[in-house]
Amino acid sequence: MRKNLLLIAIILLTGIAPSLSAQVSFGKPEKINENWRFILNDQKDGQAVALNDSRWQQVSLPHDWSVKGQLSPTLASCTGFLPGGIGWYRKTIDIPADKQGEKVYLYFEGVYNRSEVFLNGESLGKRPNGYISFMYDATPHIKYGEENVIAVRVDHSQSADSRWYTGSGIYRDVWLVYANPVHIAQWGVYAYPEEVRNGYKLNVEVDIQNEEKSNVSLTVLNELFSPEGKLVAKESKRLVVEAGKENKLTTSLRVNKPSLWSLSDPNLYELKTTVLKGKVVTDQTVTRTGFRSYTFDANKGFALNGEWMKVKGVCIHHDAGVLGAAVPQDVWKRRLETLKEVGVNAIRTSHNPQATDLYNLCDEMGILVLNEMYDEWVFPKRKWLEGWNFGTPGFEGSYDIFKEWSEIDLADFVRRDRNHISVFAWSIGNEVDYPNDPYSHPVLGGEKAGFTQASYGGYNPDAPDAMELGDIAKRLVKVVKTFDNARPVTAGLAGVAMSNETEYP
Known part of the structure; x- marks a missing residue:
């Protein structure tokens, strides 16, 4: 009891309040x-x-x-x-x-x-x-x-x-x-649930940055609070971080009978992470998390917490019509409420990372999220300028930054959103395999028997080789798995027959 009172007093004296409102997870x-x-x-x-x-x-x-x-x-x-x-x-x-x-x-x-x-x-x-x-x-x-x-x-x-x-x-x-020079790294807390015998455990990783000129010896305290605000698990570990460097602490918190996150009862827990240098709190943050399990089966489909169900989803872009791209949270909430009323239980972030408000609401409301990155990779898609699929297309886009920025952007995307309990899968691309827009493959020539698709002009040997799609996909999947190995990775296909000949996705 005296230790708990001492910790509360230290927090009040240092003026450090848990950071839950911003995404940076520190300071x-x-x-x-x-x-x-x-x-x-x-x-x-x-x-x-x-x-x-x-x-x-x-x-x-x-x-x-x-x-x-x-x-x-x-x-x-x-x-x-x-x-x-x-x-x-x-x-x-x-x-x-x-x-x-x-x-x-x-x-x-x-x-x-x-x-x-x-x-x-x-x-x-x-x-x-x-x-x-x-x-x-x-x-x-x-x-x-x-x-x-x-x-x-x-x-x-x-x-x-x-x-x-x-x-x-x-x-x-x-x-x-x-922030204190000794602080949790940007998006440096990663918490993911794992079903174990007789309950669950919350796996926790905490990255600490030391921007001082000397090594520091720290205590990192992780406390898990139930939806009712009750402390249900805690763990304290020591960590040494060298001057000017970063170090990671790994731990887990066991909960025997947690209240699971589901579509009908989206129970959320809070993980409070406190970093102490001696008796002084140098940083503290609160990460919202939860407990649930996913099952993907080629024959049965998808199950959440062991309950087999259909994923009834819609694609949502980041704008709100005449309100443009600067969308108030209340608008997102109303849209999601309406979608749930008509039976929607999942959304796909078409086709890029969206505002934090959207993910927070999906966590709170019990909506699954397929979180997607990229509509094009190293080549541009056609952009219609004069109408829909009409006239001469343009080819402006983000393809020109892909080689330099794709892995950096994808890593930041995953690290930012991996704690959202509603995210059940990652997507590394949307329809980057459009036949002849720009990739092509001999299967479009129509000579192979079996499953086919519209050839969109047939095989074009002068177009980029579709086999490159598999190489890029494997590189992107590796980035995702580096920062989150707890979820599957997929992609949206447009040219299924062609892509089946490659390693995409």
Whole structure:
């Protein structure tokens, strides 16, 4: 009892509160969505601290500039006849002098697309994928006790780069994160349930970063709380992390008769992870989790917690019609409630990572999630500009960043979402095997007997070889399995007969 009181006192004295609202899984996150300035043009030196932005539009995030634009038949039909362009965002923030010695990070849940973030005129980095959440260490450029200027350049000049409406801008939440130099790594807590004899265990991995100049000896405490808030399991372990490095702790928490997560009773547990250096709490976070089991059988289908069922799912894109890509949580909730009312029990994130709100709601409401990444890989798909499957297509897209960024983006995608109990499988691509768009294979020549499909022009020996699909798929699956080996990996097929000749998926 005295130890418990001492731990509570330490937490209160250090001012560290568990981080459940932001996705970064460490530190003290603060949402900084208000009082941004925006201009829709490629402002010269838009990152400059001395730039006068007082005449720019004042906006609150999330913000999608395309949906507010002028519809025009001269714009691409594939993205809703709405404009893209290049825009700049700026915001001034005060970093208190008493934060000196703490790390400072900027976390963006989603910027569409090809963004570059600056702090006090210095580039923190670029992230071209518009659906990926990302974070920068801003500490080297912070002016403690002074005003600091954040500037973000967003380049959606390739406005016809998708086969659906994308939106443009900082269309998801932005967070400022303060942290002790010794803290849990970004997305550094991984918890996954495993059914064992006479119950379940929650496997837990915790990555700790030590950004101090000397080695540290730590105690990592994991406490599991039931849906009713009762402490049901805990484990404390020691961990040494070398200076400037990262180290991982692995443990498990046993629960004999947990309340299972299901479609009708989505019971959620909370895992509180506390990092102590001596008696001082250096970091703490809360991870929402749960207990359930999946079974996939080629003959019987799918079972959740041993109950065989049909997965009755729909594909959901990240926008909300006339609201654009900056979708309020209440809108997501209403849509999911309506879908459940008509019998839907699963969604597929077509065809990219979505906002955290969506996954949180699926956890809470009991909806399975097939979490998907990528609509195209190293080659672009046709993008219709003048109508649906009509006219001359365009070939803008994200294919040009795939070789450099695909494994980085996929790893971040999995690490961000792997704790969502509603996610039951990963998808590494959607219909990247369209026959002759661009891949081709001799089976399209129609000479092979058996299962066939529309040939879409027959075999084209000059097109990219479909056998490459298997090589890419195996590489992507390896990335997923590196960070989550508890779920299956699949992909959406369009050219089934052709893909059956390859190793995709």
